[in-house]
Amino acid sequence: MTGGGNIxxxxxxxxxxxxxxxxxxxxxxVVFLVIYILTLTWxxxxxxxxxxxxxxHTPMYFFLSNLSFIDICYVTSTAPKMLxxxxxxxxxxxxxxxxxxxxxxxxxxxxxxxxxxAMAYDRYAAICNPLLYSxxxxxxxxxxxxxxxxxxxxxxxxxxxxxxxxxQFCGPNVINHFFCDLPQLLxxxxxxxxxxxLLTAILTMIFGIxxxxxxxxxxxxxxxxxxxxxxxxxxxxAFNTCASHLTAVTLFYTSSIFVYLSSSTGGSSSFDRFAxxxxxxxxxxxxxxxxxxxxxxxxxxxxxxxRKRQCC
Numbered sequence: 001m002t003g004g005g006n007i008x009x010x011x012x013x014x015x016x017x018x019x020x021x022x023x024x025x026x027x028x029x030v031v032f033l034v035i036y037i038l039t040l041t042w043x044x045x046x047x048x049x050x051x052x053x054x055x056x057h058t059p060m061y062f063f064l065s066n067l068s069f070i071d072i073c074y075v076t077s078t079a080p081k082m083l084x085x086x087x088x089x090x091x092x093x094x095x096x097x098x099x100x101x102x103x104x105x106x107x108x109x110x111x112x113x114x115x116x117x118a119m120a121y122d123r124y125a126a127i128c129n130p131l132l133y134s135x136x137x138x139x140x141x142x143x144x145x146x147x148x149x150x151x152x153x154x155x156x157x158x159x160x161x162x163x164x165x166x167x168q169f170c171g172p173n174v175i176n177h178f179f180c181d182l183p184q185l186l187x188x189x190x191x192x193x194x195x196x197x198l199l200t201a202i203l204t205m206i207f208g209i210x211x212x213x214x215x216x217x218x219x220x221x222x223x224x225x226x227x228x229x230x231x232x233x234x235x236x237x238a239f240n241t242c243a244s245h246l247t248a249v250t251l252f253y254t255s256s257i258f259v260y261l262s263s264s265t266g267g268s269s270s271f272d273r274f275a276x277x278x279x280x281x282x283x284x285x286x287x288x289x290x291x292x293x294x295x296x297x298x299x300x301x302x303x304x305x306x307r308k309r310q311c312c
Contacts, residue, residue: 010169013098013188015091017082017178020270029086032281036079039285043068046288046298053301059137060126063119064291066146070115071284074108077101078179078280085178095169098180103161105179105280109256110207111153116249117211118145120218123242128225156203163196177273179280183260204260212253219246244291251286255279 018028047068050056081101085091093101125136164182167189175184182200186193222242229235259275292298 010095010171010173010188012092012094012173013169013180014174015081015085015093015178015180016174016176017085017091018273019091025086029083032079032277033083035281035285036075036083039075039079039281040072042285042288043072046292047072049298049301049305053304055304056297056301059122059139059142060119061297062139062142063115063122063146066149067112067115067119067291068288070108070112071287073104074112075281075284077104077108082178093180098185099161099164102164102180102182102185103157106160106182107153107157109153110156110203111149112252113207113211114149114152115146116245116252117214118149119245120215120249121145123245124218124222126241127222127238152207156207159199160196160203163199167191167193167196177276179276181276208253208257215249240294244295248287248290251283251290252279255283 018025021028047065050061050065050068078101081093122137122142126133129136160182164185167185168191169185169188170190172188175181175188177184182196186196219242226235226238229238255275255278259272259279
């Protein structure tokens with residue numbers, strides 16, 4: 001802490017994490033470590049497979065490789081610090097470290113929201129306009145959509161970071177969470193937080209509601225197009241092409257909305273913290289499985305890679 005006049009400014013925070021579960025702390029550490037390792041392994045493997053196999057150089061897998069990259073960065077913004085703190089007597093983080101952690105976490109989360117929307121448009125183009133798909137989803141457009149997703153997430157997070165750095169912390173410095181999340185920081189601030197809350201509400205509307213609405217509209221058109229297909233096999237094939245994305249979107253949005261609605265007051269119960277683990281750590285692990293397990297093209301790519309290794 002540093003004193004300035006009659007105000008004592010907080011320069012570090014204490015993250016309580018899961019310290020209120022001392023009896024199962026080792027179990028939690030092992031479980032979260034395994035999840036983190038699996039997340040890195042599966043996402044890296046999928047990313048490398050897409051890069052190595054020319055048959056997967058399509059818009060859908062271009063977006064999927066970027067989703068894997070985002071998930072790696074997203075989970076790495078919180079998991080290593082969480083794992084490190086499990087056996088620390090004093091689980092502290094500096095104000096700068098807290099700002100950096102939230103900045104990376106927010107950038108990747110908002111970018112993923114935009115990328116999910118781009119992937120929904122890709123599925124819409126593939127199913128509703130199959131004859132024009134190749135010309136509509138050109139490499140240039142795909143590149144611009146991915147770059148736009150990153151830039152949107154980055155610019156929104158920079159605006160949040162600038163607003164957050166204007167806050168002063170001079171009271172309690174205990175965060176009842178395992179990472180620096182904005183609702184918990186706002187409660188600890190001793191200055192007016194109206195502007196930050198307003199900015200957060202606007203960004204939530206843009207990145208949450210508008211993106212989700214766009215995805216829903218895309219799937220309404222997709223369902224209408226699927227229902228027009230006369231053969232059962234054709235309908236099944238069309239549905240399977242977007243089932244994985246719909247599952248990933250549902251998990252991403254429902255878990256995020258639930259956690260942020262329950263923690264909007266700045267509190268963080270034990271249940272809220274475990275729910276946060278689900279969308280910060282578990283979902284990035286599940287995404288490559290969701291997109292790969294029933295995906296024939298991914299399985300064929302793995303077989304081709306196996307044959308190449310045997311030939312060598």
